[in-house]
Amino acid sequence: MSQGNRGYSLSRRRFLRGTAVGGLAVASGAIAMPHVARAAAPVRVGIIHPVTGAVSYSGAQGRAGAMMAVDEINAAGGIKSLGGAMIDALLADAQSKADVGAAQIEKYNDAGVSAVVGGYASFICLATTQAAAKHGIPYVVDVGTDDRIVKAGLKNTFRFSPGYGVFVDTAIKALDQINTAAGRPAKTAVIVHEDSAFGTGTAKLLQKQLGSIAINVLEVMKHPTPNLDFNNIVLRIKAANPDLVIPANYYNEYVLLARTMLQQRVRPKAIYSVLGGAASQYKFVKDFPQAAAYIMDCNHWYNPHKEAALALRKRTEAKGLYFTYEVFLNYEAVMLLADALERAASTDRAKIIDALASSEWAGHFMPYGPTRFVGGQNTGARAVNLQVQDNDIRVILPPEFANAKPIFPMPA
Secondary structure, eight states: OOTSSSSSOSSSSSTOOOEETTTTEEEHHHHOOOTTTTTTTEEEEEEEESSSTTTTTHHHHHHHHHHHHHHHHTTTTTEEEEEEEEBEEEEEOOOOOOOHHHHHHHHHHHTTOEEEOOOHHHHHHHHHHHHHHHOOOOOEEEOOOOTHHHHHHTEEEEOSSSHHHHHHHHHHHHHHHHHHHHTTTOOOOEEEEEEHHHHHHHHHHHHHGGGGGGGEEEEEEEEEEEEEOOOHHHHHHHOOOEEEEEEEEEEEHHHHHHHHHTTTOOOOOOOESSSTTTTTTTHHHHHHHHHTOEEEEEEOOOOOOOHHHHHHHHHHHOOOOOOOOOHHHHHHHHHHHHHHHHHHHHHOOHHHHHHHHOOOOOOOOOOOOOOOOOTEEEEEEEOOEEETTTTEEEEEGGGGOOSSSOOOOOOO
């Protein structure tokens, strides 16, 4: 699917029958189905993503995943404890800007939403969770990996997936395991990162921890988002001649970096990314198979042995979309919220926050342990290691979720 065909179709009857609320698009199943008009009042939920701007591809994918969950919940009869109340999704575009995201939260408050899901980028989530906290709006973070999101002490904020601290810890241990098994051919690395909260925070942790596994960091190279030319950075990588190149950036920049390395014939022993914006994306693998081949990544992923995950992938691809982590994390985030709404049996924000805080939701298909929030972070969340093999993305670690073995160093 092209980036211009962004996410969930706005041409369907449910969207055409929607109304505008404070600049927000309303996507209500109840509006589209007059026969439920006499049922319980719908539950208004804000779904916010950057569907325009620098990170719009990921934002549109996230919106699609969230809306598939909303559709599924409403088709199954809505929130049972609220008399079958439908979820009324209010769609907002953060435009890849933190201040715009925060302004949309103010509109959500005026519209009387009971909760918010989404945000995607860390710099957006940092702003939107703070804005939501002022009004006591429960906020389920879909992806944002900056650990400051949950370390700010906000009682309204709940992140289902791991933060970059977990990813770096997991990546370091896995890299040591993979390198040791191969006879320790990798001794040096260059880190390439985007310069916002996510990339900078990840790079700092990597630089600090790589020495503990005898990997010498030769250089740390940062770039803006968006960035349209990686030639100079790749020339610097070539001059440094590292065994490993470790990127941490968003989709467009990751793709361009990998393609430029291929064009300039820079072939390290591995491209081993941490939260690589494209490394775990089927779109990248399909569009640029040579650039993607054998790339390793420590990232969000689903349990490939879970039938529910495979079924959602099939549904996603039937819509002409790629099954990316933005899709399934947003799907799961909405399902987590629905479970909290069922247990709260209320649209009251404080009661929903209490329900989320006590969550033990086990209906997910992630490679996680039991859901348990401590300080807003799901302590059951974990990262996995992936590798592009045979034009597919495979889990290589940990062993209990793996469907392939690592190939390292990557073939010439």
